[in-house]
Amino acid sequence: MPTSAGYAGRTEPGPIFTGQHDRRKVTDWVYEELKGAIVDLRLAPGKPLREATLAEQLGVSKTPIRQALTMLEQEGLVETTSFKGAVVGGYSREDLLEIYELRELLENLAARAAAESMSAEDRSRLDRISRESRKLKNGNDPARLAALVSEFDDVLFDQVHNSRIRALIENLRAHLTRIGHLTEGIPGRMEASVDEHEKIVQAISARDPDLAEQRMREHIRSVRDDQLSALAGLPDQA
Numbered sequence: 674m675p676t677s678a679g680y681a682g683r684t685e686p687g688p689i690f691t692g693q694h695d696r697r698k699v700t701d702w703v704y705e706e707l708k709g710a711i712v713d714l715r716l717a718p719g720k721p722l723r724e725a726t727l728a729e730q731l732g733v734s735k736t737p738i739r740q741a742l743t744m745l746e747q748e749g750l751v752e753t754t755s756f757k758g759a760v761v762g763g764y765s766r767e768d769l770l771e772i773y774e775l776r777e778l779l780e781n782l783a784a785r786a787a788a789e790s791m792s793a794e795d796r797s798r799l800d801r802i803s804r805e806s807r808k809l810k811n812g813n814d815p816a817r818l819a820a821l822v823s824e825f826d827d828v829l830f831d832q833v834h835n836s837r838i839r840a841l842i843e844n845l846r847a848h849l850t851r852i853g854h855l856t857e858g859i860p861g862r863m864e865a866s867v868d869e870h871e872k873i874v875q876a877i878s879a880r881d882p883d884l885a886e887q888r889m890r891e892h893i894r895s896v897r898d899d900q901l902s903a904l905a906g907l908p909d910q911a
Contacts, residue, residue, distance in 0.1 A: 689715045690731060699733055704741035706731060711750050711761055712851045718763035722751060748844055750851075764852065766901065772848050773897040777890060779833075779842050784873060784889035786832040788882040798828050799874045806867045818863055825870050856903040865895060 690706045707727070710716040722742060724735045731738070742759050745751040752762040764772075787795075802825050809818040830842050856862075869892035876885035 700737040700740045703727075703731055703733060703737045704744050707741050707745060708748075708750065708847065711745070712847050712854070714851070714854050716761050718761050718855075720761040721757060722759040722761060724759075748847065750847065764855075764904070766904075769852065769897070769901060769904070772845065772852070773893060775841070775845055776849065776897075777893045779838065779845060780829070780893060781886045781889050782838070783829045783833050783842075784877070784885040785882040787829055787877045788880055788885035791832055791877060795828055795831065796878060799825065799877065802828070803867075803871050803874045806870065810864050810867050815863065818867070822863070822866055822870070852900060856900045859899050859903050862896070862899050865899075866892070869895060 689710050707716070707722075716722070724738045724742075727738045728735045742751055742753075746753055746759070749768075750762055751759055753759045791799075802821050806818060806821045806825075809815075809821070812818075826846070830839070830846075833839055833842065869888070873885060873888045873892060876888050
């Protein structure tokens with residue numbers, strides 16, 4: 674996978690890890706700390722992940738670090754090479770195309786499920802999200818608008834009850850959140866998402882699964898094309 678070269682810098686000064694340790698298994702805690710830092714770009718693509726350094730920063734032994742890195746490698750967020758050891762993974766153009774192909778499959782399923790059987794309460798939530806998002810399209814509160822866009826996905830994915838599919842969705846969302854951070858600031862992207870979400874909501878409210886799937890497909894491909902353009906310097910293959 675590509676290194677941090679070519680990615681817009683988002684990393685800001687401050688601690689990489691939260692240091693907030695509860696009573697969960699140490700490995701689980703280390704895994705969540707590392708995953709959060711990678712997804713939020715506090716650990717940038719290409720950053721070396723040295724076990725001794727991470728163990729010192731997190732105040733744990735090397736064993737949970739090693740276990741957590743193995744878990745993250747299985748999820749595609751960490752890459753291990755014979756040259757550099759473990760590093761934060763990046764994305765090639767092929768990676769993004771594969772991620773968006775999977776996103777289309779899963780989110781089309783969620784859109785169909787929503788149109789077929791979404792409760793009145795959840796439809797009301799989507800209507801409220803759509804109304805609030807429309808009011809914020811002028812850019813006065815981008816953080817709140819981004820939160821509403823994320824909440825839209827939460828409500829939609831709640832319609833999928835297959836536990837194995839939900840596990841795929843959770844892994845996918847980590848990558849999508851990270852890619853979103855890497856491509857923050859695409860002119861007009863957030864406004865376009867608001868309009869596209871509104872069309873999806875209308876199809877769901879009409880109880881039209883075919884139209885809901887079509888609107889979702891159009892939205893996903895629109896986001897994909899914008900992000901591929903924003904990351905135009907990516908290599909064709911990792």
